[in-house]
Amino acid sequence: MIRIIPRLDIKGPNLVKGIHLEGLRVLGKPEDFASRYYQEGADELIYIDAVASLYGRKNLLEIVRRAAQDIFIPLTAGGGLRTIDDIKNLLRAGADKVAINTAGLANPSFIKEAAKVFGSQCIVVSIQAKLREQGSYECMTDNAREKTGKDAWDWAREAVDLGAGELLITSVDREGTGKGFDVSFIRKIAEAVPVPVIACGGAGTPEHFHQVIQEGRADAVCAASIFHYHRLKALTTIDQYQEEGNIEFIRRNRETTEFLKNRISPTSIQSVKEYLLNAGIGCRIEEKARINAP
């Protein structure tokens, strides 16, 4: 079954969203989104702390801790993880897996050690891939601000050899644009590695999910804007949102979503899954309603 995974980018106490991983805007409180996604049948959640390296990870730990109280699907958390203790703290807070990007590139043996200590199933290597002129992709770090010179395709295979249990492949060029996934690059990696590949970056319509599963051979699909904007429409209590980051975005949310309408059709997780089921793609429909218990 295909997994549909909302991605929650965190800055301070807030859920944020940017374009090409930059220009982060505040959308609201992460729990207002996460609980709803759980109820709607999200198969996992991924939390990435966008500014952990600048401000520490206290907010992320607190957000994961709260999520783990009433969300019982796999939780992946990441953002600036550098030590075995960083991982341990997140697992203790309630994460099931961690996402590693920068530290793994700087020091590949960190991935190896983390996989040895916590098991490969716990280690998701996150790759932010940016298209280079010559048609290859380069690994980026720090929300795609920093170049590494490392070829993304080489690194994907290397990371698996080091012990990555899953790969989260984010196409920086598509991220936040709603233009659709980078299907050919996802396919190239998905066919080359034995572990599951989570495609991320570019979801604008349910059809995009279908494409990256069918043609891109993705094992799981991760998306943010398409789900967040759908949820945002339902949230009206913006006054209680904390004053941090570009809160103007929420105040102007109506016109902003209007502006994005051409490219992103805000859709619920449930609707995406129904679309996929109709297209013959197996996925899990939340069964809460069918259970004889809470």
Next chain:
Amino acid sequence: MTSGHASTGPEPWDTKYNLRFKMSQVTIIDYGIGNLFNLEKVVAHLGGKAIVSGEPQTILKAERVILPGVGAFGDGMENLRKQELIEPIREYVHSQRPFLGICLGMQLLLSESEEFGRHEGLGLVPGKVKRLKSPEPGSRPYKIPHVGWNRLQVRDDLPHGNLLLQNLPSEPCVYFVHSYAVFPQDSSNILAETEYGLNRFCSVLKKENLLGCQFHPEMSGEVGLQILRNFLNL
């Protein structure tokens, strides 16, 4: 304490949904393998009391036991041996109190595994642990390890009751992460099966008081919670 979604949850006095005993105790065996925090948290969420312990005496006195675990079979057995837990676990199981193995914790119950060479298991359920079959040329591609959600096909032809899987929707979905699966000698030990690619494997195991889940109920949403609730009510 029931689900966090209070608006749709039952009233606290609705005994059908709550634990029969206010504080069902479960001892989670800590043998240095995997992340036990979430299992502990879920037990607490369900109103049970989790005791995480690697002490033989605590396990022998337990009301019910969960053997969790991820990773390699050989390492798991080695850790149990080092912590001198093999005999206490056998002794506990013979006392007929409820025992649930999760993922590797279920696989360790079998006689032997072929993971990285032949390894002897606890031998409490006759049978083997084998690697999942890889796709063959021409078959639809799929990955090993099997990571993600999949269906339980619950057998309905078993004479004994199926308390662990009661109050579930038909063909419930649960979350798996594994490359190996159990093949019990006696097929009546299979409570539910799951299909993955060219594989059809035992996803829920039962032999008297011994229960096992190949998936992770603590990560399997409301279905997983119900399975753990059922176990805490045994």
